[in-house]
Amino acid sequence: MSYQHPNQPPPAREPDGHGQQPPQGYPVQQAPQGAPHQPYQASYGGPAHPQQRSAYGSHLRYAQAPAPVSVAPPSEQYAPSAQHGWVAAPARRHPRRRVVFEILLLALGTLGVLSFVAVTALLFGVGNSVVATFFSLIPLAIVGFAVLWVDRWEPEPRLLLAAAFVWGGGVAVWLSSLMNEPFGTALGSSLAPSMPPEALPAVFGAPVVEEFWKGLGVLLIFLIRRRHFNGPVDGIVYASVIAAAFAFVENIQYLSSAGDQMAFTFILRGLASPFGHLIYTACIGVALGLASRHKSKLAWLWMMPIGYLGAVLLHGAWNGAASFAGGLGGLAAMLVFLNWLPLVIWAIILVWLRKKETQLLAERLSDYVPSGWLVPQEVAMLTSMQGRRNAKAWAARGGPQAAAAMKSFQKAAVDLAYARQDLYTGHTGIRARQDEMALLETIGRTRAQFKTALGV
Known part of the structure; x- marks a missing residue:
């Protein structure tokens, strides 16, 4: 199979006053290396026209792209060219994506969720369980939007x-x-024999096991x-989804069994501390995310235990304080220092990680x-959420297909x-x-699609 080169420049056209201005986040391009300024139609997203090739990229090949020596450059076969020739298309990415893992996990997990809720309804009544499920959806929505x-x-x-x-x-x-x-009970009896037996599962069992x-x-x-695991932010996302689901089903159980204390339990667990499980398990997600960036493929063997230890300590501190906190003052101190403060710290860390991800993407x-x-204008657009939105709005002027092409281009x-x-880390x-x-083929193809639809 063959295809026309994705970065083949569009036919030259005279400016007609339409479609020349780029959206916000796509400033008018100045051609590099002192070449004359090009109209947006001629220069956006591709090499200069053939007659101007000497001023923009004719002597640059992928072998000269800035990269450490350890990262081999892509084949010159796929480098952009102004020639109107045909080249062999690269193999399709994921021709038949295997989702066996996801399907098995979905089947097993869905069965687990439904059966656990059913058992809870049998133990504490269907009415209580329905009300508990409704209230549990509120903190789930809060965490889910975040x-x-x-x-x-x-x-x-x-x-x-899912x-x-x-x-x-x-x-x-x-x-x-x-x-x-x-x-x-077994662990607590050996480590804290003087602790009340009813507190042992919460203080020693839940943090370690959960x-x-x-x-x-x-x-x-x-x-x-x-x-699909590309760094600490991805680790936080996966850990947060797992933690949110765990808290959702656990809240159904706690609220169903709370009786007259359902309202108080909902306020404490659902409104005052909805991010509790997320705070704990995010430690594991960040640890594995850092391992994904490590040059050693086995980095997870020592980074995962570090994250797990952090999760257990935070979870244990919360459960221990909840078991022995006395009065409203103790409860308030527990919420402030063991839930809200860690949440603020995690938010700051997340903002910092997002900034680092932006820098990595740009590099x-x-x-x-x-x-x-x-x-450069595309790099600037892709590293800004506002720039991405503006680009999608601009592409939408060309119709639904152009908008879809821009979305695919960005992805x-x-x-x-x-x-x-991944080439830098050497994992894959x-x-x-x-x-x-x-992906380079997809970028060239989708760019051509929305440019053609917009007439630029």
Whole structure:
């Protein structure tokens, strides 16, 4: 199979006063290396016209793209060219995407969620369980909107997020409920024999057992779907989805069994501390996210235990304080220092991580500027949420297909940056190189689609 080169420049046209101005975030381009300024139609998203090639990129090949020596440049076969020739198309990316892992996890987890809620209804009454489920949806919505806001930068596969959700709400909840009491009693009796026996499962069992099963879900995604685990922010997203589902199902159980104390329990768990489980399990997500950026493929073997220890300590501190806090003063201090303060700290860390992700995206995409696959204005647009929105609005003027092409262009470019990062870390060299070639083809093709629709 062959295809016309994706970055073939469009036919020259005379400015007609329409479509010449780029959207906000796409400033009018100044051609590099002192070349004359080009109209937006001629210079946006591709190399200069053939007659101006000597001024823009004719002597630049991928072999000269800025990159460490350890990262091999892409083949020159795929470098942009102004020639109107035909080249062999790279292999399609994910020709038949395998989703066996997600389907198995969805089936097992969904069965777990439904069966646990059914058992809760049998034990505490259907009416109580229905009311408890309704109230539990409120903190789930709060956490869910926060997670989706974080995930909008580089959205994870929805099927994988759904699998993570039912792992947390089904598998992790069931196994934790079966193991918390016996494990906590055994461990607590040996470590704190003077502690009241009824407090042992909460203080020693729940932190160790629950964080293990939630963390195992994050680890499985890391090991089996490494392609979609691109750093600490991704780790936080997956960990948060698992933790949110765990808290949702756990809240149904707690509220159903609370009786007359349902309102108080809802305020404490659902409104005052909805991010509790997220705070704990995010430690594991960040640890595995850092491992994904480490040059050693086995970094998770020592980074995962560090994250797990942090999750257990935070969870144990909260449960211990909840078990022994006295009066409203103790409860307020517990909320402030063991829930709200850690949440603020995590928010600050997340903002910092997002900033680092933006820098990484800009650095990796800039590798493709000298060869003409991208222009600086596109890099600026792709590293700004406002720029992305403006670009989508601009492309939408060309109709739904142009808008869809711009969306695909943006997604492919972000994926390209992380495929490039994989080449730097050396984790998935051959696969990342194949992804890189296919994504470059997608970028050129989708750019041509929305430019054609817009007449630029």
